[in-house]
Amino acid sequence: MDMIKGIKGVKDILPEETPQWRFIEDAARRWALCYGYQEIRIPIFELTALFARSIGAGTDIVEKEMYTFPDRDGTSLSLRPEGTAGTVRAFIEHNRAADPLPQKYFYIGPMFRHERPQAGRLRQFHQFGVEFFGTSDPRADIEVIALLWRLLSDLALSNLTLEINSLGSSGDRAAYKPILLAFLRHQESRLCANCRRRMDRNPLRVLDCKVLDCRAATELAPKLTDHLSPDARAHFDQVLTGLVAIGIPYRLNPRLVRGLDYYCLTSFEITSTHLGAQNAVGAGGRYDGLVKTLGGPSVPAVGFAVGLERVSLMLPEASLSSLNECLYYVAAFGEEGIKLGFVLLDELRGVGISAQCDYRATTLKGHLRQADRSKCRYAILLGDDEAARGSVILRNLESKAQEELPLVGLTSILKTRSFSS
RNA sequence: GUGGGUGUAGCUCAGCUGGUUAGAGCGCCGGAUUGUGGAUCCGGAGGUCGCGGGUUCGAAACCCGUCACUCACCCCA
Numbered sequence: 001m002d003m004i005k006g007i008k009g010v011k012d013i014l015p016e017e018t019p020q021w022r023f024i025e026d027a028a029r030r031w032a033l034c035y036g037y038q039e040i041r042i043p044i045f046e047l048t049a050l051f052a053r054s055i056g057a058g059t060d061i062v063e064k065e066m067y068t069f070p071d072r073d074g075t076s077l078s079l080r081p082e083g084t085a086g087t088v089r090a091f092i093e094h095n096r097a098a099d100p101l102p103q104k105y106f107y108i109g110p111m112f113r114h115e116r117p118q119a120g121r122l123r124q125f126h127q128f129g130v131e132f133f134g135t136s137d138p139r140a141d142i143e144v145i146a147l148l149w150r151l152l153s154d155l156a157l158s159n160l161t162l163e164i165n166s167l168g169s170s171g172d173r174a175a176y177k178p179i180l181l182a183f184l185r186h187q188e189s190r191l192c193a194n195c196r197r198r199m200d201r202n203p204l205r206v207l208d209c210k211v212l213d214c215r216a217a218t219e220l221a222p223k224l225t226d227h228l229s230p231d232a233r234a235h236f237d238q239v240l241t242g243l244v245a246i247g248i249p250y251r252l253n254p255r256l257v258r259g260l261d262y263y264c265l266t267s268f269e270i271t272s273t274h275l276g277a278q279n280a281v282g283a284g285g286r287y288d289g290l291v292k293t294l295g296g297p298s299v300p301a302v303g304f305a306v307g308l309e310r311v312s313l314m315l316p317e318a319s320l321s322s323l324n325e326c327l328y329y330v331a332a333f334g335e336e337g338i339k340l341g342f343v344l345l346d347e348l349r350g351v352g353i354s355a356q357c358d359y360r361a362t363t364l365k366g367h368l369r370q371a372d373r374s375k376c377r378y379a380i381l382l383g384d385d386e387a388a389r390g391s392v393i394l395r396n397l398e399s400k401a402q403e404e405l406p407l408v409g410l411t412s413i414l415k416t417r418s419f420s421s
Numbered sequence: 422g423u424g425g426g427u428g429u430a431g432c433u434c435a436g437c438u439g440g441u442u443a444g445a446g447c448g449c450c451g452g453a454u455u456g457u458g459g460a461u462c463c464g465g466a467g468g469u470c471g472c473g474g475g476u477u478c479g480a481a482a483c484c485c486g487u488c489a490c491u492c493a494c495c496c497c498a
Contacts, residue, residue: 005489060496064422082498111498116422118492127498194495210494260497269498280498307498333456368458383456397458 009115009123017312024155024311025108028128031151032106035143037130040105042086044112048076054085054294056261058201065113079112083129084262084287084303085294091133092296101134101299108308120278120310129284129305133291136300138238141266141286142246148270148282148304149248157272157281157314162248164268165256166236167204168228170289176227177203183221190217207255223254232265239266262287266302274314281314282306327418328355329376329397331367334384340407341382344392347411353418355380371397382407 006012013021029039052062067079080086087105090096096103108128115121130147132140145162152160167173180203188196195206195214207218228236243250250268258267267285275281284304291299328348332341341357348355358370364383371379381393381402392410395402405413 008489065496113497115496116494117490118494121497125498129498258497277493278497283498305498310498331457364456365458370458372458379458381457385456393457395457400457402457 007123009117009121011122011124020312020315021308024308024315025128027154028106028108028151028306031147031154032128032130035104035130035147037104037106037132037147040087040090040107041109042083042090042107043080044110045077045079046086046089048078050085050089050294051078051081054088054262054290055082059261061113061260065115067112067114081113082111082260083107083109083127083305084131084290087129087131088290088294088296088301091131091299092291092294096133097291097297097299102140103133104130105133106130118278119276120307120313122309126308127305128308129303131301131303133299133301136235136286136288138235138266139242141235141239141302142242144284144302144304145243145268146246146248148284148306151306152270152281152311155311156316157311158316159273160281161271162243162250162268163253163256163271164240164243164250164266165253166225166228166232166239167257167264167267167285168224168232169264172227172229172232173204173224176222176224179222179227180204180207180224184218187217187221190214204257208257218255225252225254235265258283258285262290262293264288268304272310272314275310278310280307281310326354326356326374326376327378328353328414329367329371329374329379330355330357330382331361331364331371331379332357332382333362333364333367334387336387337383340387341380344380344382344407344410348414351411351415353411353414380410 032039048066048068051066055062057063061081066081068076069078071077087107091103091105106129109126110124111127112124114123117123128151130144132144145164149160149162168176181199184191184199184203184206188199190213191199191206192209192211192214195209195211198205198209204224206214207221209215209218225236240250253269256267256269263285265286265288269283270281271279272281273279282304284302286300286302288300289298291297291301330341330345330348332338332344345355345357356374356376358367358374361367361370364381367381368379377397379395379397381395386392386404386407389404390407391404392407393402394405
């Protein structure tokens, strides 16, 4: 019989790792709430059309990376490759724009993309993201960046760089593209095959190519940021001065182009040198046109998403082991001891005191070995001698100090102790 | 989809240019006399050497194929 294995690029998160994940998720929730964002839980799958219309039908994500399947009636559904589309859909569907703006949401959960796995990239991966609806004020852009920066700093991630760029308005990009294209045509012979193809489909992406020759060829390319409309220019300048005001260092990157169609104006990415090839920890930007594109009112918005696996890869080895701690080990042995111990174990748990026992152990020695391994702080020894005396021995597993306590009323004694310690 | 690297015990890995019963460390189970854990000592279980084929008197090792994992390209968080 062949062993059924997990799916390629889909990982189990084992008990040894879950404390670290809770640590990351707790920090994300805490900071999001601190900045006034509220949690939204959106479906894992949606109509395929939602992603095609928001992310862009021509993007790699939609074109070849989605897990798409027909529903029983034939309508095309897809596992979500990112969280913004679903959040915006929910925002529109529940007519949230009729409630007072602005509104701020965050989400956390798994996303799915069919790519070849590598370091920091899985087919099922996890993102934490925020969406700030209802204001085009540049301070919203800054706030979102500040939240991301603060979260990553709080997690003590090192070697972070904030890269930022402005994509201008859609009109700015339309005006800029022919200018860029004219430049690229002169350099065409120096560009890689990939970039030559990109010239027609998405000339901006050529600037983001990693091939050294392409970088050299586009060194002197006209910059989008030099062709911004006055409004876009002013918005960008205000974002930058705001970042300076709150002490967040940034690096201008005129080549930074996001792969999703809906971004406009501010575009940013936080990268790390500790991540291998996939060096973006989190990224985001403004998407003022998306709500309207998806059939809602015209509501400006800005947000980001963080890759939690990438955060996890960078997280310094911290002392997180205590999160799995259990307080009492009940060492019940001997005929009467076992009977009483089993009831005691359940009583402890019943009042919310963590306790465990290895039912296989029959001797005190065996129990203590298990108690040691279980990392409990105390062992409650209950053999036939104690049973006869109506008592138990409470043993501190670290100091080895022991004291005898009455069995009757033991849970309430321990309950008051656990509150005081 | 393309390329490189790696597949030997639960985990981390040895195994020299092919040679007889495939090893170590850690982990696991048990023991070192009567009811006291971690340390030490002793013992034990556990492997179709990823899978299939080929070369050979003989393959974990060499060749071909295949699969898996991994890193990278592409792209993205």
